[in-house]
Amino acid sequence: MYTAAFEYHRASSLEEAATMLSQIGEGAKILAGGQSLIPLMKLRLAAPSHLIDIGFTSGGSYIREEGRLLRLGALTSHAEIELSPVAQRIAIVHDCAAGIADVQVRNRGTIGGSLAEADPSGDWATALLALSAEVHLISPAGERTLALDDFIKDAYTTALRSNEVIAEIRVHVPDAGSGGAYICLKRAAPVYATASVAVELKLEGNVCRQPAIVLGCVGLRPIRVDGAEAALRGREIDDVALEAAGEAVRVAADPESDMRGSAEYKRTVAGALVKRALRAALGRARGEIVETSHLYA
Amino acid sequence: MPDEPAPVTLKLKVNGKPCALTVEPRRLLVELLREDLDLTGTHVGCDSSYCGACTVLMNGRAVKSCTMFGVQADGAEIVTVEGLEKDGQLGPIQTAFAEAYGLQCGYCTPGLLLSALQLLGSNPKPQESEIRKAIAGNTCRCTGYQNVLKAIRLAAEHMAKG
Ligand SMILES: Cc1cc2nc3c(=O)[nH]c(=O)nc-3n(C[C@H](O)[C@H](O)[C@H](O)COP(=O)(O)OP(=O)(O)OC[C@H]3O[C@@H](n4cnc5c(N)ncnc54)[C@H](O)[C@@H]3O)c2cc1C
Ligand code: FES
Numbered sequence: 001m002y003t004a005a006f007e008y009h010r011a012s013s014l015e016e017a018a019t020m021l022s023q024i025g026e027g028a029k030i031l032a033g034g035q036s037l038i039p040l041m042k043l044r045l046a047a048p049s050h051l052i053d054i055g056f057t058s059g060g061s062y063i064r065e066e067g068r069l070l071r072l073g074a075l076t077s078h079a080e081i082e083l084s085p086v087a088q089r090i091a092i093v094h095d096c097a098a099g100i101a102d103v104q105v106r107n108r109g110t111i112g113g114s115l116a117e118a119d120p121s122g123d124w125a126t127a128l129l130a131l132s133a134e135v136h137l138i139s140p141a142g143e144r145t146l147a148l149d150d151f152i153k154d155a156y157t158t159a160l161r162s163n164e165v166i167a168e169i170r171v172h173v174p175d176a177g178s179g180g181a182y183i184c185l186k187r188a189a190p191v192y193a194t195a196s197v198a199v200e201l202k203l204e205g206n207v208c209r210q211p212a213i214v215l216g217c218v219g220l221r222p223i224r225v226d227g228a229e230a231a232l233r234g235r236e237i238d239d240v241a242l243e244a245a246g247e248a249v250r251v252a253a254d255p256e257s258d259m260r261g262s263a264e265y266k267r268t269v270a271g272a273l274v275k276r277a278l279r280a281a282l283g284r285a286r287g288e289i290v291e292t293s294h295l296y297a
Numbered sequence: 298m299p300d301e302p303a304p305v306t307l308k309l310k311v312n313g314k315p316c317a318l319t320v321e322p323r324r325l326l327v328e329l330l331r332e333d334l335d336l337t338g339t340h341v342g343c344d345s346s347y348c349g350a351c352t353v354l355m356n357g358r359a360v361k362s363c364t365m366f367g368v369q370a371d372g373a374e375i376v377t378v379e380g381l382e383k384d385g386q387l388g389p390i391q392t393a394f395a396e397a398y399g400l401q402c403g404y405c406t407p408g409l410l411l412s413a414l415q416l417l418g419s420n421p422k423p424q425e426s427e428i429r430k431a432i433a434g435n436t437c438r439c440t441g442y443q444n445v446l447k448a449i450r451l452a453a454e455h456m457a458k459g
């Protein structure tokens with residue numbers, strides 16, 4: 001399949017890419033790993049007249065822990081994050097990176113591209129919303145940092161202005177005694193999930209503090225489930241609390257029926273996933289090594 | 298928008314051989330390999346980023362060549378299935394696929410071989426679960442995968458013996 005024709009521009013830095021976006025204006029688009037954009041262009045659902053390739057910039061791909069902050073360059077690939085010992089220390093980040101699509105897509109696709117795309121079924125936004133994460137943007141006019149929650153506006157819609165690029169993703173490293181997990185139900189590796197759940201919590205003794213529960217693929221944007229968090233906050237997480245969280249998730253999910261399943265099915269899946277994710281997060285908060293992986297059905 | 302976007306000149310090393318090409322920016326890597334370089338061993342299955350038949354290695358990493366523009370591979374080293382044999386002899390992964398009946402129609406095989414090559418290059422003794430994960434992006438409609446898994450285990454043994 002051929003994409004529509006376009007002029008190709010290669011940026012040597014993200015700053016230059018932002019300048020090119022301003023100069024070219026209408027019809028210009030950033031190309032990172034191309035794992036969302038190229039399939040769309042092949043289907044002619046997107047037909048930008050100019051592509052600005054940021055894949056050849058230097059210094060856009062890195063993973064650094066600085067104080068209590070994990071800094072990820074926008075061009076860091078899913079595979080680099082999956083294999084990074086530094087990133088592995090935040091369980092949700094590793095679960096997310098390692099579970100995206102397949103090796104080939106993880107080798108090319110970038111965390112910045114995933115957040116910029118804001119696909120309601122994309123994994124990064126859901127996973128990172130359970131942590132405290134920020135997106136650092138640059139443009140010829142300057143720079144700004146937004147909370148991820150303010151950055152993701154709607155399905156396929158972000159706060160990015162037409163001349164802005166994502167430069168960095170910043171994740172606050174959770175406190176000691178915290179644990180998290182990110183689990184999806186998928187039909188196969190190279191497809192988006194049917195439903196996904198991210199959980200992060202902190203334990204004081206056996207008491208749950210600061211729970212964060214976010215659902216993906218079951219709404220136009222990731223859904224933070226206050227009701228489930230309330231069912232866990234300040235108490236010991238026993239079977240009754242798990243059931244209450246599962247029920248709150250079922251109620252909060254707002255899925256559409258499609259080829260991945262009926263709305264009712266997806267609600268049920270999300271309710272089951274949250275219990276699994278909570279069990280894994282609890283184990284991890286206690287310092288246990290808990291292996292998780294996405295479920296395939 | 299001009300009717301004819303400016304072509305782009307790029308340099309690649311394909312299976313160890315340097316080459317320079319001038320292509321339309323929208324030319325996909327898989328078309329560049331198959332049509333401009335006549336390397337038709339790389340297959341197009343779905344042409345929609347799913348099946349992995351078009352998998353090649355770019356700088357040692359498996360990529361779907363139907364989901365990359367050729368210009369994105371400028372300066373890179375590409376390995377296709379044609380690069381797996383040495384002096385007319387099949388490479389160890391190819392031999393293992395033949396010995397273990399790791400293929401039937403063979404359409405998916407070039408992609409599987411290259412996914413296996415990335416895996417065994419960095420992980421000479423993979424666990425079963427690691428092999429499964431490494432080929433999760435390669436669809437095979439014939440084998441049911443059991444013999445593919447066997448072939449990759451056998452390839453690891455061959456490669457360990459050198
Ligand atoms: C077969 C297949 C299966 C997939 N499965 C999953 C899955 O299970 N889960 C999942 O989360 N994702 C999945 N993806 C998508 C994948 O994760 C993409 O890598 C990701 O969504 C986009 O990253 P990219 O670098 O490829 O961006 P591109 O495709 O290059 O760009 C995507 C969009 O973001 C913009 N953009 C990119 N980088 C920046 C930047 N730094 N600043 C501003 N704008 C930018 C582009 O202009 C474009 O609009 C899948 C993709 C494929 C092909
Ligand atoms: S042809 Fe490229 S993934 Fe199927």
Ligand code: FES
Nearest residue numbers: 401403437438439
């Ligand atoms: S051998 Fe026929 S598709 Fe794999």
